[in-house]
Amino acid sequence: MRKIPPLNSVRAFEAVARHQSFSAAANELSVTVAAVSHQVRQLEDGLGQKLLERGRAVSLTPAGKAIYPLLRDGFDQIAQAFALLAGPTQGDSIEVSTTRAFAERWLMPRLTKFNAIYPNVVVSIHASEKVIDLRSATADLAIRYGPVEADVRGPVLFEDRYIAVADKSICPDDRSPRIDDFRNRSLLAFKWKNQSLNVPSWSAWLAQAQQAGAGDMRTSWYSEETLALHAAKQGLGPLLCSTVLVDDELRSGQMRRVEGPSLAGFTYHLVESPRSASQHNLLLFRKWLLSEAKLFRESTLNEAGA
Numbered sequence: 341m342r343k344i345p346p347l348n349s350v351r352a353f354e355a356v357a358r359h360q361s362f363s364a365a366a367n368e369l370s371v372t373v374a375a376v377s378h379q380v381r382q383l384e385d386g387l388g389q390k391l392l393e394r395g396r397a398v399s400l401t402p403a404g405k406a407i408y409p410l411l412r413d414g415f416d417q418i419a420q421a422f423a424l425l426a427g428p429t430q431g432d433s434i435e436v437s438t439t440r441a442f443a444e445r446w447l448m449p450r451l452t453k454f455n456a457i458y459p460n461v462v463v464s465i466h467a468s469e470k471v472i473d474l475r476s477a478t479a480d481l482a483i484r485y486g487p488v489e490a491d492v493r494g495p496v497l498f499e500d501r502y503i504a505v506a507d508k509s510i511c512p513d514d515r516s517p518r519i520d521d522f523r524n525r526s527l528l529a530f531k532w533k534n535q536s537l538n539v540p541s542w543s544a545w546l547a548q549a550q551q552a553g554a555g556d557m558r559t560s561w562y563s564e565e566t567l568a569l570h571a572a573k574q575g576l577g578p579l580l581c582s583t584v585l586v587d588d589e590l591r592s593g594q595m596r597r598v599e600g601p602s603l604a605g606f607t608y609h610l611v612e613s614p615r616s617a618s619q620h621n622l623l624l625f626r627k628w629l630l631s632e633a634k635l636f637r638e639s640t641l642n643e644a645g646a
Contacts, residue, residue, distance in 0.1 A: 487607070
């Protein structure tokens with residue numbers, strides 16, 4: 341016979357630990373904050389151990405850290421079991437979370453292909469630079485950009501590099517553009533939201549390019565990556581950007597690569613909601629997305645080898 345504490349208390353603790361907030365847990369469980377606090381206290385008293393540190397912020401004690409991942413995964417599996425009974429339905433909506441630039445320049449141009457194959461599946465896009473918790477948010481799948489964390493539950497779509505590009509309207513017609521061609525213009529750059537990343541920069545690019553005197557060029561800053569990309573398309577100056585995001589323009593010749601190095605970027609990778617394994621339409625979208633990523637990787641490899 342299993343020895344299990346009252347499930348309401350266990351569920352309350354799991355919700356507080358996941359949200360790191362009593363009020364958010366109470367909102368999810370449709371009870372009062374006082375009720376959630378009482379249920380967690382009841383669980384702690386029954387176990388004889390403190391699970392949460394209460395203060396200006398909620399944090400887990402060593403005992404809480406030990407049991408929380410197991411409880412989280414257990415509730416995820418319970419949710420999957422009941423989702424299997426529901427089965428797929430026509431018109432089910434899938435919500436995908438990703439960055440604004442990736443949504444606009446890579447994902448959305450390809451969604452017409454998915455819609456043509458699966459016209460009854462509705463795909464919604466949540467574009468933000470903020471990383472969301474898929475267990476507490478409405479999004480079903482996230483396409484994240486950055487280093488792959490150890491606990492990521494999903495595959496890598498592809499990696500990128502950072503190169504300098506410029507609109508063809510400001511490039512010389514008879515040769516490849518060089519950074520010296522843009523001394524009368526500003527270098528375009530955008531502010532990264534994640535300050536912890538060791539991001540590619542113009543200073544690193546110029547240092548590797550070994551362009552004499554290029555370091556004194558002006559830089560025009562944009563608050564959003566998409567704004568910097570639009571500025572580059574308008575011919576306002578060269579931009580150091582992801583090869584993934586300018587692939588279409590480079591292929592069409594609308595933008596041209598400026599002679600110089602390519603800097604290491606990061607990965608675009610999937611982070612999947614625990615419920616994704618039991619949602620038929622989400623599995624269809626995942627399979628399609630991985631197929632598109634494979635085609636993209638193969639096309640870029642072929643282009644590099646041409």
